[in-house]
Amino acid sequence: MDAILFYILAFFAVLGGLLMVGLKNPLSGAFALILSLCSLAGLFAMLHAEFVFILQILVYAGAIMVLIIFTIMLLNLKKEEIEEAPVGWMRLLLTATVCAAAAFGAIQIFGDVQPVTSQVPPEFGNMETVGRSMLSSFVYPFEVISLILLVAIVGVVLLAKKVI
């Protein structure tokens, strides 16, 4: 049962990624990416990562993708602005070969990884345990992240404003 679910979700994650890279229109690409992100959320749930699963749906498939789709619609690109300059077969072949070789290498390395445990307690990965760890051992990175987000907000407002 787990295996079937994993393969279905993995299939949709890879399909969404491939469509996103392959489709000409960025809006269709954004919807394909949402498919991929939602499948990944399902995989997180299968790995007992309850908190990250909720965040993936809320932050990634929700907030970030809405931001991207809003921008695409706001830009209102015409057909000739979407058209990319034609690329040679050589470049396609070269890039694909390099990426496939790198993926193959990574898979070779990952083949040596051995799991430490096979069972986790039922409270593993829920909001309470992750929140405890986040606000005790990772409290400084947590504060730095909030600072980064603040700087990003101010930066985005400054960048996108027409007249400051």
Next chain:
Amino acid sequence: MDPIGIHHYLYLSAILFFIGAFGVLFRRNLLVILMSIELMLNAVNLSFIAFARHNGSTDGHVAAFFVMALAAAEAGIGLAILVMLFRNRTTVQADDLTLMRD
């Protein structure tokens, strides 16, 4: 079919990461490049979560949370730069942005 272990998740993460890398290297539309970066970040998140599950520690979940926060900041700033570029140059193609080169 053998039971799903840590390898399967790591293989999937590698495949997704390099699909994203291919998108960054091959596509010329800045919007698609940004989305490919999001896919790469997500693939890394998947390996974080897989390692966390198979080491029995929630540290990986915290790391994934930080990656998500950074991805949100990156998407916001990237899209703001893109909107500004489009306003000034009326293009979203990376090949047309050669101001620093010529």
